[in-house]
Amino acid sequence: MRxxxxxxxxxxxxxxxxxxGAGAASADCIRHVYNRSPLTLVGSQQGGxxxxxxxxxxxxxxxxxPGSLDLSGYCSAYGVxxxxxxxxxxxxxxxxLDRCYVEIGHDFFDxxxxxxxxxxxxxxxxxxxxxxxxxxxxxxxxxICGPR
Numbered sequence: 001m002r003x004x005x006x007x008x009x010x011x012x013x014x015x016x017x018x019x020x021g022a023g024a025a026s027a028d029c030i031r032h033v034y035n036r037s038p039l040t041l042v043g044s045q046q047g048g049x050x051x052x053x054x055x056x057x058x059x060x061x062x063x064x065x066p067g068s069l070d071l072s073g074y075c076s077a078y079g080v081x082x083x084x085x086x087x088x089x090x091x092x093x094x095x096x097l098d099r100c101y102v103e104i105g106h107d108f109f110d111x112x113x114x115x116x117x118x119x120x121x122x123x124x125x126x127x128x129x130x131x132x133x134x135x136x137x138x139x140x141x142x143x144i145c146g147p148r
Contacts, residue, residue: 031060031136034137035137039140040055045069065095073125075142086145093134102128
């Protein structure tokens with residue numbers, strides 16, 4: 001009887017640990033915000049602290065569950081945001097199981113692919129879900145700033 005209990009304990013503990021670890025698995029994804037413009041990009045995730053992405057640079061962000069991403073592009077001489085934003089957008093994103101994407105478009109393929117495949121409106125000068133689902137790119141030129 002004691003050998004049977006030892007065998008059960010020896011086999012059940014690793015299986016139990018796997019089950020606990022599987023329940024704690026998260027749907028987090030690391031994605032990027034790219035700044036392919038001469039503007040200074042300032043972002044905030046879930047209303048949290050701001051982050052800065054200088055021209056020609058990128059920043060990794062962690063997408064977890066449903067959330068929001070607020071982005072603003074500023075015309076500035078020295079890379080310091082000042083004055084009103086030249087461009088801005090507020091995006092919703094979703095991270096479910098192994099899929100992370102920015103929600104755009106309509107719900108036609110929502111159950112199969114998630115929102116983000118058939119856009120309804122232009123997000124220019126931002127591009128989303130490219131190069132990977134969940135990525136955001138700001139692309140524009142300085143002409144958007146106009147004379148001051």
